[in-house]
Amino acid sequence: MNKLYFLLLIFPTIICSCNKSENEVETSTIVTFEKNPIVLNSDLQETEIQASSTYWIxxxxxxxxxxxxxDTINGSWYTLIKxxxxxxxxxxxxxxxxxxxxLSIGIKKINYYSLLTIIQKAEEK
Structure with missing residues (x-):
């Protein structure tokens, strides 16, 4: 009888605690960008590229x-800002x-890895 009470009390609590809506839990997937590779001309410039999800490294x-x-990486010819x-x-x-x-940028989100590639063309002579 004690086992039955235990199951009736604990089991619904466990089931309810696992029930989360999809809006509350972000599933982890590979991060993609709206463009990849990013091809830029030879000029001094900046561009902002949208990501498919957040909280990546x-x-x-x-x-x-x-x-x-x-979140900010400075190189000799580039600056990257998340x-x-x-x-x-x-x-x-x-x-x-x-x-x-x-330039290849490694993107990591939990156990998923991807690469974002930037190609900058040279000045035409």
Missing amino acids: MTVTDKNNSIIEG KNGGKSILIKVANNPEKERK
Whole structure:
């Protein structure tokens, strides 16, 4: 009889505590961006790209093979700024008079990884 009371009391509590609406729980998926790769011309410019979900981490490997992680990353020719909790990323690039350059940005959200690629064309001569 005690087992029956225990089940009648505990079981509904467990079931109710697991019941969350989809609006309350964000499912984890690979983060994608509205454009990938992002192809830019050789001019000094900035562009903002929307992300498919929020709360992700960006990383870049610099020329010394050091991994840089953060909400703002400054490189020799670029600046990356995660905006509004990850709803978008602001990309600023310097003028490119030389050859085409590429940057791969690692995006991590929990156990999901993706890459965002930036390609900046060189000045036409």
